[in-house]
Amino acid sequence: MRFYEDFDAFKLYLSDVGLLGALSNAQPGLMLTSNDVFTEFKGAFTENYVIEQLKSADDIGVYYFSKDHSTQEIDFLVQTNRRVVPVEVKAEENMKSKSLSQFVKTDHADKKLKGLRCSMKPYVDQGWMENIPLYSVKAYIDKEK
Secondary structure, three states: OHHHOOOOOOOOOOOOHHHHHHHOOOOHHHHOOOOHHHHHHHHHHHHHHHHHHHHOOOOOEEEEEEOOOOOOEEEEEEEOOOOEEEEEEOOOOOOOOHHHHHHHHHHOHHHOOOEEEEEOOOOEEOOOEEEEEHHHHHHHHHHHO
16 A cells, blocks of 8 residues: 555654643543543544554554545555555544445445444444444454454
8 A cells, every 4th residue: 555655645643642641731531521622632532542553563554544625534544464444533432434434335345345443332343344442453453464
């Protein structure tokens, strides 16, 4: 996938969620509650956590995808030795995955991709996508290597 890299489409992450929390002066207790003030921050914090887990697995590439002239984005595209895994990260139990669904079922249906959603929900296999709990990201990717 490296030959598809676009250096104009990227996101930056810290190497540690503790650093992210400290730099943002976020109160740890508030991040664990359903507080509207931290809704957007929880998403960024959770994405940062997931990329830490992904990058801790050796020999995989992690990329970001956004579609031109659209709101569609995929949080991470992971290149393992076995397959390309489009990954969507959810900070809460929100089960809507419109961008991931379109990416897998419509835009790249010919490639027979299977999406991965990381969320607070337990494991479920929906055929076109698997949902895994956030704590199992590293184990899932290690299994895919």
